[in-house]
Amino acid sequence: MANTTTKQKSISYSKFGYMFIAPFFLVYAFFMFYPLINTVRLSFFGNQGDSVNGLDSFVGLQNYQFILFGGEGSFAQVSHDNFIQAFGNTFLLWIGNFVVQIVLSLLLAVWFSDVRIKTPGTGFFKVVMYMPNIITAASVAGIFLMIFGNSEFAAVNSILLKMGVLSEPFRFVDNVWSSRIIVMMIQTWMWFGNTMLLLMSGIFGIDPSIYEAAAIDGSSGPSTFFRITLPILKPIFFYVVITSLIGGLQMFDIPYMFHVGSNVNDSLRTVAVFVYERFTGVKNYGMSAAASVILFIITVFLGMLINKFNTDSTAPKKKRKKV
Amino acid sequence: MADSYNQSNKAYRRSLMTHSIIRLIVCIILTIICLFPLYVIVSNATRDHQDILKQGISFFGTDLFKNIETINSPTKFAGLFKNQFLLWDGYRNSLIIAGFSTIFTVFFSGMTAYGLVVYDFKGKGFATNFILAVMMVPMQVVSTGFLQFMYQLHLVGGVQAYIALILPAIAAPSVVFYMLQYMRSSFPLEIVEAARIDGCGEFRTFLQIALPIFKPAFAVQAIFAFVTSWNNYYTPAMLLGPADNNLKTIPMMVQSIISADKLSDNGAKYLVITLSVLPIIVIYLILSKFIVKGVALGAVKG
Incomplete structure (x- = not known):
């Protein structure tokens, strides 16, 4: 008897559960899930830039074929070349900033959480180092465009000219490698503070008595780092790498805006820029959708890696609970 | 010795x-x-x-x-600065979008997490796992289908685009995930039981009893939601790109100034950039303590 009443009770309350979660799922379905399906659908349809097939014609896997393998006609070939280049650029820009960023962040995270050697002003440094991360990306691009401008009047050029290092202004923004290196630098500048704070939260989770034991046993600084800190940090380290890689695949703002004039720098065109260019101006939905789907598949794969390789898959959750 | x-x-x-x-x-x-x-x-x-x-x-x-x-x-530079960089309009537009987005994100994420923690219902496990699974899906991946769909609904290029910029904030999987963690660790369900015995309705329990308890968690998430939305260039540029200049957001205005060749007054350009970062830096300096603490709590790296 008592059993049935409680059961009835839980049934009567369960409808509130649905009501509480309904707004989220309705909005998600409308603004994210349907657009995702729509993207997949559009990837099988034609493009405006394609003179043979119109915008509304079903073309099967042709868009994928074009961007992945190229094809006959300049439209297919240009799309293919651009996409492959965009993929290369994305990876290059990511790896170039990530290697520097992770080394720097790890070093700082270990320093700031060191109980033996205190760095004065840790709180201040954390605040300052995270600050670039909250500044509007459009403004950041503007700042660095002004500092590393092409002309002899831009800050860096004018200093180098005055010092006699250069005899004529160097076109930092137009040059393939200097523009890439500057964008990598900007990304590092923006993100190292964030990565540092994530890694620090992982280090704080380590039991201090382990370090005490290591110190008593005469473990030196580097060996403590490589034999204790790094192995324990592995799950969160892995989490940082994969989330950064997923973030890197979407890299858009800085590469898109770091140019002078109206055209995006070819050497900075990432996959996200490739997609954006195709669905805004010319409405080549099919092409941009196909590129998006490829990006999506890679993202899903990387997301699954987090769960699989992380033997301790609750690492980020645990960390959240503790703090 | x-x-x-x-x-x-x-x-x-x-x-x-x-x-x-x-x-x-x-x-x-x-x-x-x-x-x-x-x-x-x-x-x-x-x-x-x-x-x-x-x-x-x-x-x-x-x-x-x-x-x-x-x-x-x-008159200077044919009025290009004045036409492209409408400071007060920009602040207003960014504030409207970021403000409403923040309120929606925090309130509805809290509500969703509350529903998943407090109630037992069929499909609850699925709903939770779904939210965890879609946390990593970025906007960039769905934007083609999103934009085409918004064109069909005539939500591109006018005031109505604000709907498409603000409403999606209701569904923020990473914030829900964070709230779930928070509630599971620090929200005693007995409170809900007690409220029920006292005859308090379910929604009132949420609004008047649960919400005040979650305030600290909400505050941290609100700061991040606001800053992210304020800084966002991608979605507003997509939906407001064809719109009038007085409807654009601050990042869009800055972008149009820095990419313009003809504006050759560097002092004025530096001023534009300064004005665009000023509010966010002021907010940061006031709230830096919470922000630095909150980074590792719920941030999904972008």
Whole structure:
């Protein structure tokens, strides 16, 4: 008897559960899930830039074929070349900033959480180092465009000219490698503070008595780092790498805006820029959708890696609970 | 014996001291690297174009008001500064979008997490796992289908685009995930039971009892939601790209100024960039303590 009443009770309350979660799922379905399906659908349809097939014609896997393998006609070939280049650029820009960023962040995270050697002003440094991360990306691009401008009047050029290092202004923004290196630098500048704070939260989770034991046993600084800190940090380290890689695949703002004039720098065109260019101006939905789907598949794969390789898959959750 | 102990102790302390100083120096260098670009834009915003041409980086100048005049002038550079960079409109638009997005994100994420923690219902496990699974799906991946769909609904290029910019904030999987963690660890379900016995309705329990308890968690998430939305260029540019200039957001206006070739007044350009970062830096300086603490809590890296 008592059993049935409680059961009835839980049934009567369960409808509130649905009501509480309904707004989220309705909005998600409308603004994210349907657009995702729509993207997949559009990837099988034609493009405006394609003179043979119109915008509304079903073309099967042709868009994928074009961007992945190229094809006959300049439209297919240009799309293919651009996409492959965009993929290369994305990876290059990511790896170039990530290697520097992770080394720097790890070093700082270990320093700031060191109980033996205190760095004065840790709180201040954390605040300052995270600050670039909250500044509007459009403004950041503007700042660095002004500092590393092409002309002899831009800050860096004018200093180098005055010092006699250069005899004529160097076109930092137009040059393939200097523009890439500057964008990598900007990304590092923006993100190292964030990565540092994530890694620090992982280090704080380590039991201090382990370090005490290591110190008593005469473990030196580097060996403590490589034999204790790094192995324990592995799950969160892995989490940082994969989330950064997923973030890197979407890299858009800085590469898109770091140019002078109206055209995006070819050497900075990432996959996200490739997609954006195709669905805004010319409405080549099919092409941009196909590129998006490829990006999506890679993202899903990387997301699954987090769960699989992380033997301790609750690492980020645990960390959240503790703090 | 005691002497040699003192000696080695001294040496040990000295080595600690040296390490500490080396670290301090590295940190100071990094601090300068972090702050220097900001110093350049703020100081140059107060300098005249000709001054900047002569010397790219220098101390603060005295021409701030001249630069303010330039960006407000209807005649200089054919009024391009004034037409492209509508400061107050930009602040207003960014504030409307970021403000409503933040409220929606925090409130509905809290509501969703509350529903998943407090109630038992069929499909609850699925709903939770779904939210965890879609946390990593970025906007960039769905934007083609999103934009085409928004064109069909006529939500592109006017005031109505604000609907498409604000409403999606209701579904923020990573915030829900964070709230779930928070509620599971620090929300006693007995409170809900007690409220029920006292005859409190379910929604009232949520609004008047649960919400105040979640305030700290909400605050942290609200700061991040606001900053993310304020800084967002991608979605607003997509939906408001064809719109009138007075409907655009601050990042869009900055982008249009920095990419314009013809605007050759550097002092005014520096001022535009300074004005665009000013509100966010003020917010950061006031709330930095919470922000730095909150980064590792719920941030999904972008």
